[in-house]
Amino acid sequence: MTIPSDPSVTTSGEPATAPVPSSLQGIGVCPGLAAGPVARMGPRPRLPDDRPVVVDAEAELAAAMAALSATADDLERRAAATAVPGAAEVLEATAMIARDPALEESIRSAISKGEPAAWAIDRAIDAFRALLLDLGGYMAERVADLDDVRDRTVALLLGQPMPGIPERDTPYVLVAEDLAPADTVTLKPDRVLALVTVKGGPTSHTAILARSLGIPAVVACAAAGTLVEGDIVEVDGAAGHVRPGIKPAAAAETNRREGERRAARAASRGPGRTADGHPVGLLLNIGDAAGAAALARVDAEGVGLFRTEFLYLDRQEAPSIDEQVALYIDVFEAMGGRKIVVRTLDAGADKPLPFLTAEHEPNPALGMRGLRTARRSPGVLIDQLVALARAREQTGATVWVMAPMVATAAETKGFTDLAHEHGLPIAGAMVEIPAAALRAADLLRHADFLSIGTNDLAQYTLAADRMAGELADLLDPWQPALLDLIRMTAQAGLNVGRPVGVCGEAAASPTLAPVLVGLGVTTLSMSASAIADVREALAAVTLAECRERAAAALAGQHPA
């Protein structure tokens, strides 16, 4: 998951070229809208400015260890009592930190240098905290566990109130620095309307908890510290927006509409179609075997994008054919007869691999990435095709295969020939480069289907880096130039009767989906959480209305 680069994809259905000026931006980690009064987490305990002088080091050490032990006991009790999925494990792991022999060693050393118990714990935790932060990525997200141990133990030692979830009789929007595992169990889902944290990332505890409970959540919202206790805010967990200063009537309306939307979502089933019955395949984007589990829950018609990078990331060498076959079989068996479109390895640029991609490229987004890596190391691609063909044969699954970052008809032919040769009858290409869209008809002389990756296509069409937040208006999928290229590609497909899908973020927008259908796109592939909204949006319009909306969008109209 990345920072949303598409400001038009909001559950409120309000496309925007830039966030509303008064709204605070973070990373949306659990979609949904909610509005309510802000309640902040209990403050973290502070060490007093005056540090007492240690007279009895042995007594300080005993006090520190007793407090740590009490914290660990408390965490273990919560672990045994929790009903929140996954929480017990996290709590046990945090308790293990409180009982860690290395932590005891550091505390002992700090006390021997004259630090009182609370200060010694603070210092010892700080040292490990710095080490974890240096490691970066998901290791760094574990500092929340450390901070939790520190805060609870220091509060005990100094006789300060326990930090944590506020007690309220009425529902509220919880605003915190970050949530610790212990908080995740004291949190009452019927009280918390939404979660907003200053820190955290897509895999932080807050994000995991929010998704398991289905509570709208925004993390990494740096300005959340400015939110005022009791002020009513609206949280958009898809776009990552938090809007302060909401009137009570507007908040009630937001929550009422969200309730209706949830009810409609839960009841939403069946294949995608417009009000007049024009079929639009609704497919899932998945990144591993676990992702396929959502198929039945959201009633998707198949997988429109199976990203295979998870097999290759963090490895020194490419996985063996046998290893790949086993993993593909897992995924294919979960399909239950539905179609799956596999994208071959998309390495390079933001996803470097030691065995495949170039060390130093001046401009990696324009360098050796996607299918281009096969120019240097065709073996990796061939092994993948062989493995996919074997897994297909063993499971009898409907497997389509496509290559990322295809620019020309010659590249398309090279790939589809290779796929056919290795026993994969249906092979196509991704359209992410303007050249491929302009020449879609040529590509379709070799490709059995095309799939448009709108995120990269926008980046290359508007010459704006996907991750450049300041250029979000250029990356807006409503840009007419981008829609022109989607139309050209879709029309080329219609002319020869071959499917053209969209598998970028744009497909997940309920306001944009009818436009894409109006442009001639035949399938939409998106994350599981978007399927129901898109299905409902399509069911509300006819194909003719889709075409009208497409024409308006091509003319530069941004719907209000």
Added chain:
Amino acid sequence: MAQRQVVVGSRVGLHARPASMFVKAAAAQPVRITIRKGDGPPVDARSMLRVLTLGARHGDTVILEADGEGAEAALEAVAAVVAEDHDDPV
């Protein structure tokens, strides 16, 4: 001294659940086990913090060492935990 080289099997590295399982397994052994990555200093395998801060990722090779009676069997047991992919969903 008994020694084992193991490749980290977990997709998330020695982190989260795989790290907890490893530390628990090490603490259950009758001998003291150390773990290191490459030429790094060996650290106490019973310490969650030391194990986490090794920064051992998927595919990294780690070296486990132990001394004394039962060292071989102990290493065998914890090496299996390192090599396995626990398929942690986090």
